[in-house]
Amino acid sequence: MPIDILSTEAETGGQRLERLLTRGTLDGLKAILNQLCADRASLHASVLTSNTFGELLARLGFKLVLTKQIHVQDAYSRMGQEGGIKVVLPYYDIPTQSSFPTLVNFDSTFTMTPKGEAFFGEQLNELRKGLTARA
Numbered sequence: 001m002p003i004d005i006l007s008t009e010a011e012t013g014g015q016r017l018e019r020l021l022t023r024g025t026l027d028g029l030k031a032i033l034n035q036l037c038a039d040r041a042s043l044h045a046s047v048l049t050s051n052t053f054g055e056l057l058a059r060l061g062f063k064l065v066l067t068k069q070i071h072v073q074d075a076y077s078r079m080g081q082e083g084g085i086k087v088v089l090p091y092y093d094i095p096t097q098s099s100f101p102t103l104v105n106f107d108s109t110f111t112m113t114p115k116g117e118a119f120f121g122e123q124l125n126e127l128r129k130g131l132t133a134r135a
Contacts, residue, residue, distance in 0.1 A: 050124070067111055087104040
């Protein structure tokens with residue numbers, strides 16, 4: 001069967017990033033990345049050159065703040081300029097039966113637990129592997 005040249009077009013880095021993020025296993029990371037940067041080309045480059053989740057945040061102009069525990073209901077009550085929280089990203093990972101909430105703050109910080117940082121760091125590594133793998 002002949003190869004269809006139109007279907008083998010080269011995928012851009014941003015398109016590959018979007019395709020990989022549609023995997024169900026990266027939903028939590030996708031929600032965070034959507035808050036980080038709208039420019040997918042810049043996000044793609046930052047993902048490829050970051051070794052840790054904190055480094056990715058720093059490259060995109062954010063700071064990671066770790067806290068022992070996040071009470072999601074309390075975080076929702078503190079949303080807005082007065083409370084300092086812009087977005088609450090509650091994430092529950094069914095396979096591990098763990099909750100990894102993330103807070104996006106107005107002062108350009110992301111607040112999460114150390115376990116959340118480790119979890120999303122692993123997802124970042126999985127995404128980076130997918131981006132660098134040969135198609």
